[in-house]
Structures are given as C-alpha cells and as structure tokens.
Amino acid sequence: MKKTALTLALAAALPSLASAEVFTYYGKANASFQSNDEGDGAITDVKSNASRLGVKGELDFDAGIQGIYKMEYEVDIAGESDETFKQRDIYAGLQGGFGQIIGGKFDTPMKLSQKRVDLFNDYEGDIKSLITKSDNRVSNSLQYTTPTYAGFRLAADYISNSKADIFDDEGNVIDTRDNGTSIALSYENNGVYLAYAIDNGVEANDWQVSRYTAQYNLGNWQLGGLYEEQEDDENIKKDGWVTSVAYKINQWTAKAQYGQSDIIKTDGETFSLGLDYKLSKAAKVFSFYTNETAAGDFERSYVGIGTEFKF
Known part of the structure; x- marks a missing residue:
C-alpha cells in the first residue's frame, strides 16, 4: 500500500515538474524485421x-551558470534481453x-568525434x-569541453579505472586497469567538419588509438570518411577506415557505406x-542491406x- 501511494504521488508530481521545465522526457523507438545470415543459413527476427x-x-543558477543532467536507458523492444533497462x-x-564539465558514464570524445x-x-x-x-561509452568519467572558438572545440575526458580489475577467461583477476584519457579536437564551419581524436588506456592498459574524421555537407549531399590506427601494449599496430555518402531528395534518403579494417578481424x-x-x-521507415567479410x-x-519514432 505504501509503495502504491508513493508511486501515485510521484506520477502526480512529475508532470508539474516537467511543466516547470526542470526536465524533459525523450526517447526513440526503433525496431526492424530482418533476415540474418551468419554462415549457418538465414534466420529472421x-x-x-x-x-x-x-x-x-x-537548472539556471547565478552568474550565467547552469546545472545539467541526463539519464538515458536502452530498452529492448524485441524482448530478447532479460534486462528491462x-x-x-x-x-x-x-x-x-x-x-x-560533466561526470558519470557517457560516450568518449573519440566516439563522438565520428560525427x-x-x-x-x-x-x-x-x-x-x-x-x-x-566507440566506447565508459563509466567513472570526468569530461571538460571548451566553448566553441572560430569553429574549434576541444573535449578532454579523464577515465578513472583505479578500481577496475582485469579478468582472464576463467574469471580470475590478473591485473588492475590504469586510468585512461580520451581527447578530441574538432572544427566545424560552413558544412565542413574535421576532427582528430586520441585515446590512451581506454580500450586496455597501454593501448593508444588515434582517429581522423572528415565530413562535408553540400546541398542534398553528405560525404564522410574516417581513418583509425590502434597500437596495443605490445606495440602491434592495426588500422581501419570507412567512407560514406548520403543523398536526400524530398522525403527520401539513399545511403551507402564501405570500409576495411584489421582491428577486429x-x-x-x-x-x-x-x-x-x-x-x-x-x-x-527504413531498409538496409549489410555484407561483412574477413x-x-x-x-x-x-x-x-x-520503423523509427522519436519523441
């Protein structure tokens, strides 16, 4: 009974808070019916x-300062996961x-640098x-992002991993993660976007990753390219790249993307x-076809x- 009363009280209070512009609800419902062939014959799901x-x-404070916050959860529309959120x-x-400046769990500057x-x-x-x-979303992060100056912006993320253990395949602790950093410098002006990002110790201890990104919007066209180089703790280097193009006409958007990489396979x-x-x-509404080889x-x-619905 007490839980029910509390739930009703919260439900009554939330609309009034939202109307005061303390927070905004939002979301996205995206589901696809597809055929997947991963080598053992096609299945649908x-x-x-x-x-x-x-x-x-x-939240507006004095001296032009605002408090900001965000709490976002993924929802499995297909019902395949046991986790509701x-x-x-x-x-x-x-x-x-x-x-x-923000603290919490969020996309790294490198991930966001892909635009x-x-x-x-x-x-x-x-x-x-x-x-x-x-393309990581990491916990225990403290990030500072500069204002935009003449199209340039810098984002620097410090990731505290001092309590994060590294496990072997049998679940035994074999090492402790070091702290990591992710930094991205970007420029955006008149449809041109350029970015350089570097991760140090984010994916694993002593791993360094650098990424170069370019995107150009001209009329109905969007052209993009990304190159990335990864160096692990044994100084082994791998790289990968991807290019993409999109063309909009009225309500239609046609898209194509191609890439090669040795980083994963x-x-x-x-x-x-x-x-x-x-x-x-x-x-x-959307349709897609993807083919991957290695x-x-x-x-x-x-x-x-x-279909995709945003609200």
Missing part, C-alpha cells in the same frame, strides 16, 4: 536498434561561459561491428546500402526493414 528512454534538464549516457555537471560519418550507427553495419573497438571488409523515407520530423572464410549478411 526482430531487432531493437538501441531504442531508448531518457530524461534530461537544465540498460544504462546509456548518465551524467550531471555544470555549463556556462567557461564551457562544460555522422557512420550512416548505419546502431544497425548491423555499425562501425563497431568490424571497423573499430574504440584480419582483412575485415564491410559494405552497406540503405534507403530511408521520412514520414514526419519524428518518424521514418579472413578465414568469415562472411555474414543482413537485410531488414523497420
């Missing part, structure tokens, strides 16, 4: 492509003329699938095509259709 619910807000970006901090080059983000053709290991190669139709500012007779392909 429904995928929840990083669908999410979140709340975010700003899975943490995404969760943070609190301050922003003002000095820039922004919109990855046209198949959250789908099977996501660059995390075969191109890079460095030797001789990895990925190719994706997509076609979106915009129903409204907050809704679209050394050792590795090959998998995916084809799907789906």
Whole structure:
C-alpha cells in the first residue's frame, strides 16, 4: 500500500515538474524485421536498434551558470534481453561561459568525434561491428569541453579505472586497469567538419588509438570518411577506415557505406546500402542491406526493414 501511494504521488508530481521545465522526457523507438545470415543459413527476427528512454534538464543558477543532467536507458523492444533497462549516457555537471564539465558514464570524445560519418550507427553495419573497438561509452568519467572558438572545440575526458580489475577467461583477476584519457579536437564551419581524436588506456592498459574524421555537407549531399590506427601494449599496430555518402531528395534518403579494417578481424571488409523515407520530423521507415567479410572464410549478411519514432 505504501509503495502504491508513493508511486501515485510521484506520477502526480512529475508532470508539474516537467511543466516547470526542470526536465524533459525523450526517447526513440526503433525496431526492424530482418533476415540474418551468419554462415549457418538465414534466420529472421526482430531487432531493437538501441531504442531508448531518457530524461534530461537544465537548472539556471547565478552568474550565467547552469546545472545539467541526463539519464538515458536502452530498452529492448524485441524482448530478447532479460534486462528491462540498460544504462546509456548518465551524467550531471555544470555549463556556462567557461564551457562544460560533466561526470558519470557517457560516450568518449573519440566516439563522438565520428560525427555522422557512420550512416548505419546502431544497425548491423555499425562501425563497431568490424571497423573499430574504440566507440566506447565508459563509466567513472570526468569530461571538460571548451566553448566553441572560430569553429574549434576541444573535449578532454579523464577515465578513472583505479578500481577496475582485469579478468582472464576463467574469471580470475590478473591485473588492475590504469586510468585512461580520451581527447578530441574538432572544427566545424560552413558544412565542413574535421576532427582528430586520441585515446590512451581506454580500450586496455597501454593501448593508444588515434582517429581522423572528415565530413562535408553540400546541398542534398553528405560525404564522410574516417581513418583509425590502434597500437596495443605490445606495440602491434592495426588500422581501419570507412567512407560514406548520403543523398536526400524530398522525403527520401539513399545511403551507402564501405570500409576495411584489421582491428577486429584480419582483412575485415564491410559494405552497406540503405534507403530511408521520412514520414514526419519524428518518424521514418527504413531498409538496409549489410555484407561483412574477413579472413578465414568469415562472411555474414543482413537485410531488414523497420520503423523509427522519436519523441
């Protein structure tokens, strides 16, 4: 009875808080019906492509300073996961003329530096699938981002891993993670976006990753490219790259993406095509095809259709 009363009280209070602009509800429902062939024959299923619910807000303080926060959780529309909610970006901090400082769990500056080059983000053709290991969302992070000056902006993230253990395949602690840093310098002006990012000790101890990104928007066209080099603790270097192009005409957007990388699998190669139709500012239907290959007779392909609603 007490829990029910508390729930009703919170439900009554939340709309009034929202109307006072203390916070904003938001979310995305994205689901696709697709055929997946990963080498053992094609199977069909429904995928929840990083669908999410979140709340975010700003609180005005004195001297032009604002308190900011965000709490975002992934929701599995397909019902395959036992977890109702899975943490995404969760943070609190301050922003003002000095820039922004936040602490919590969120995307690293390197991950964000890719801008919109990855046209198949959250789908099977996501660059995390075969191109890079460095699109990370990490906990225990403290990040400072400068204001934008003449198109330039710097973001620096300090990641505390002093209590993070490293385990072997049998679950035994074999080492302790060191602290890491992720830094990105970007420039954006008149449709041109350029970025350089470097991770040190984020993926693993003594691993260094550098990434170069370029994106150009001209009329209905968007062109993008990304190159990344990874060096592990044994000084072994691997690299990968991806290019993408999108063309919009009325409500339609045609997309293509191609990349090669040795970072995840030797001789990895990925190719994706997509076609979106915009129903409204907050809704679209989409289709995609992705094919991935690598050394050792590795090959998998995916084809799907789906809907996305933002609110």
